[in-house]
Amino acid sequence: MKKIGILFGMENTFPPALVEKINAMKIADVTAEFVQVGGVRMDEPQKYAVIIDRISQDIPFYRAYLKNAALQGTIVVNNPFWWSADDKFFNYALADKLGVAIPPTVILPHNKHPEGTTDQSMRNLIFPLNWQELFDYVGFPAFLKPYSGGGWKHVYHVHSPEEFFQHYNQTGDLCMTLQHGVVFEEYYRCYVVGQEKVHIMQYDPRLPHHERYVKGNPPPSSAALKERIEKDAVALCRVLGYDLNTVEFAVEGGVPYAIDFLNPAPDAEITSVGQENFDWIVNAVAEMAVKMAVSGEDPARELRWAGFLAGTPAAKQSRKSEPAWVAERKRGKAAK
DSSP states (O other): OOOEEEEOSSSSSHHHHHHHHEEEEEOTEEEEEOOOOOOOTTTTTOOOOOESSTOOOOTTHHHHHHHHHHHHTTTEOOOOOHHHHHHHHHHHHHHHHHOOOOOOOOOOOSSSTTOOOOGGGGSSSSSSOOOOHHHHHHSSSSSEEEESOOOTTTEEESSHHHHHHHHHHTTTTTTTTEEEEEOOOOEEEEETTTTOOOEEEEOOSSSOGGGBBBBBBBOOSSHHHHHHHHHHHHHHHHHHSSEEEEEEEEEEEEEEEEEEOOSOOOOOOOOOOOOOOHHHHHHHHHHHHHHHHHHHOOOOGGGGGEEEEEEEEOOOGGGGGGGGHHHHHHHHHHHO
16 A cells, blocks of 8 residues: 655645545555654655655754655655755746846845854955945845745845845844845746646735735736746746745736745645635645655656756846846946
8 A cells, every 4th residue: 555644734724635635536555644753763664655745844853754754765745855955045046047037136144143153253254245236236126035934934125225224134143135126017826736737826925914815816917928937937846856836926027037936835725825726736736646656756856966056058038028127227237
């Protein structure tokens, strides 16, 4: 019997619905259940053919358990080795190499020294920083946000250097990025499952969390935009090796800018995503997990660090469709 295990935390609707869906499919020799784990031996025998991971980003014990399970032959969604290596700043740089549209972004030194370090630990750090050079590159408005993390924690919308420093001085020892704030006409959040299936959801990050998924789920404003969003979403998940992810696009001047795509345990609770989106993600993940359990094929197993770091060359975005702030920034550079 091949078991599919669901490892989760505070979720109430997605994990039981996923177990119920998989078992209702009545695939011979395949069953689903909630993962049960205690103290883990280093030679722990394989118990699950597939594990869907929804919580190890917050629990180091679970992450270590999943790495060992992968060593014993379990397919883990998402791959715990690749996920552990990721951060949002690297992903932005990688996406740029792929030809995906990314707003100008910089990574910043910690506002306060990380615990256990001193001024002497920072001997390689330029001080004071040339803040004006960074502000000229990024432009305002901008978003100050952690280089890794999620849930919109410690994210600040800043419109001037004064606002930036007001919030940056409150970030403590967090490592932060500063990214140009796209003034979007449309915004979409996409489920991507199995590095091939894409479900586009119109989304408004300015609204309260439970209202962000737009009712009726209007499609992108053009067929070309829809095709570009799907293509870029799949390209990002394939190069990152994610079998389950959400990719967010802010559309300005017809250009879909990838804003957030490090969401390997994306929100799937019916209370926030709504019935239609919930049904789609439950069905898609169930079908993927069953396929992996039956075939034993894990797309992430064929990933190689060289390809991950090099990316894949792709055509850059045409200047014709660049928004005004991009053209202004380039004119400013040319004038210097």
